Amino acid sequence: MAIIRQQDFIDSIADALQFISYYHPQDYVQAVAAAYQREESPAAKDAMAQILTNSRMCAMGKRPICQDTGIVVAFVRIGMDVRWEDATMSVTEMVNAGVRKAYLLPDNVLRASIVSEPAGRRKNTGDNTPAVVHFEVVPGDRVDVRIAAKGGGSENKSRFAMLNPGDDVVEWVVNQLPGMGAGWCPPGQLGIGIGGTAEKALLLAKESLMEDIDMTALKARGAKNRIEELRIEIYDKVNALGIGAQGLGGLTTVLDVKILDYPTHAASKPIAIIPNCAATRHVHFELDGHGVASFTPPNIADYPDVHWHPAADARRVNLDTVTRADIAQWKPGDTLLLSGKLLTGRDAAHKRMVEMLAKGEKLPVDFNGRFIYYVGPVDPVRDEVVGPAGPTTATRMDKFTETMLAQTGLIGMVGKAERGKTGLEAIKKHGAVYLIAIGGAAYLVAQAIKAAKVVAFADLGMEAIYEFVVQDMPVTVAVDVNGTSVHETGPKEWQGRIAGIPVKVV
Numbered sequence: 001m002a003i004i005r006q007q008d009f010i011d012s013i014a015d016a017l018q019f020i021s022y023y024h025p026q027d028y029v030q031a032v033a034a035a036y037q038r039e040e041s042p043a044a045k046d047a048m049a050q051i052l053t054n055s056r057m058c059a060m061g062k063r064p065i066c067q068d069t070g071i072v073v074a075f076v077r078i079g080m081d082v083r084w085e086d087a088t089m090s091v092t093e094m095v096n097a098g099v100r101k102a103y104l105l106p107d108n109v110l111r112a113s114i115v116s117e118p119a120g121r122r123k124n125t126g127d128n129t130p131a132v133v134h135f136e137v138v139p140g141d142r143v144d145v146r147i148a149a150k151g152g153g154s155e156n157k158s159r160f161a162m163l164n165p166g167d168d169v170v171e172w173v174v175n176q177l178p179g180m181g182a183g184w185c186p187p188g189q190l191g192i193g194i195g196g197t198a199e200k201a202l203l204l205a206k207e208s209l210m211e212d213i214d215m216t217a218l219k220a221r222g223a224k225n226r227i228e229e230l231r232i233e234i235y236d237k238v239n240a241l242g243i244g245a246q247g248l249g250g251l252t253t254v255l256d257v258k259i260l261d262y263p264t265h266a267a268s269k270p271i272a273i274i275p276n277c278a279a280t281r282h283v284h285f286e287l288d289g290h291g292v293a294s295f296t297p298p299n300i301a302d303y304p305d306v307h308w309h310p311a312a313d314a315r316r317v318n319l320d321t322v323t324r325a326d327i328a329q330w331k332p333g334d335t336l337l338l339s340g341k342l343l344t345g346r347d348a349a350h351k352r353m354v355e356m357l358a359k360g361e362k363l364p365v366d367f368n369g370r371f372i373y374y375v376g377p378v379d380p381v382r383d384e385v386v387g388p389a390g391p392t393t394a395t396r397m398d399k400f401t402e403t404m405l406a407q408t409g410l411i412g413m414v415g416k417a418e419r420g421k422t423g424l425e426a427i428k429k430h431g432a433v434y435l436i437a438i439g440g441a442a443y444l445v446a447q448a449i450k451a452a453k454v455v456a457f458a459d460l461g462m463e464a465i466y467e468f469v470v471q472d473m474p475v476t477v478a479v480d481v482n483g484t485s486v487h488e489t490g491p492k493e494w495q496g497r498i499a500g501i502p503v504k505v506v
């Protein structure tokens, strides 16, 4: 019989969440390093250099890998021979107490991203609670916890289908990828659940992402069963699509494909995909009654020797003086270093601004001739002006873009991932541009932010409108004034090249 103290469990959850906020799992770092080495697409290679450099910086600075510090998901197995001491809370309440402690820790405050009333007021809960907790009661005298902080952008790209029993699983998965775009911040992993019922398939997909990356080892030893055959086949076929890091076109889109399956009804073949992004964050610990769990930090010397620097031909842009004539010269794929004043705004601010404009109200901020950065930063600690502040998925802002460009005089946007049809049409119509920063390089990007102040909608928390003063913020032109998009041209080019060049075996 193991006796587990409530406070030990809460402290272990908090320590685990702090640990994964700044330490990538080392299997992920090594898999990106290998992909970086073999990448032949310059844009994808540059994106992975930023992700790797950011990863080491976060480990050293103990600050979050991504501004989206995730929604907490825990898989908790409780042994039947465990007794809880001094427990006044349910285990879910204990997990939430651990989340609260971790996310509000003054030394490394994490971003509160959770909103209550999701179909209503969408009010930020302020401490990133509640977590999503899954339980199993198992034989034994241990409490076993696998915990993750899952990014919203990758979660948004989840897919589910009830296939017919005769349908081809590989074909369905590979067909989903182009529509998932780059908002899930590849390179990452696909978690796949097959079988059970509708909800079971989704749960299996999520649980599969708790496993370590082992595709290189699997390919080296060969598949031993049908699931391993499927993993390899999906991995090869998805990478042959040429989507590449950040959807810029390249050799590696997925670092691994995980599959869990479960018996199902003879009439059914449920299947789910949940992707995991560049901010892969999960850890496993066990409590046996001997106190708080301990976590061993990675050795900084084990991080790959990759140190990102801006390209020598990157164009310096002064945001305070840039004109429509200047931006008309920019070509998709050009790398820029932005300096000057940059406004911010994401989902909630856009919704409010477009509603105000519809009512004929004046906006609290003048966007005329300005650029907007789609971002929800982490609050600053110590001497920071702002915490990690990487881009959020621009596609979600597409429905607001025509109004913003037509009615505010905005000339440029900075975000991540592709624009959809309506976004592209608006950009072309108004001769605007769309730039991307690298998703998963939030701490590196934040080094370019020299001042930050909230200028409107303070009640929206991280979704408020800020004015940043940036210096040499690295971005790439993703859509030019003609509406040409690197997210269309890049993957097309690399899919063709992969078909024509031998893909190096990993």
Ligand SMILES: O=C(O)C[C@H](O)C(=O)O
Pocket (backbone or CB within 6 Å): 067, 068, 151, 152, 153, 154, 183, 375, 376, 390, 391, 392, 393, 439
């Ligand atoms: O919420 C964010 O900051 C980013 C989000 O995870 C996204 O990828 O769009």
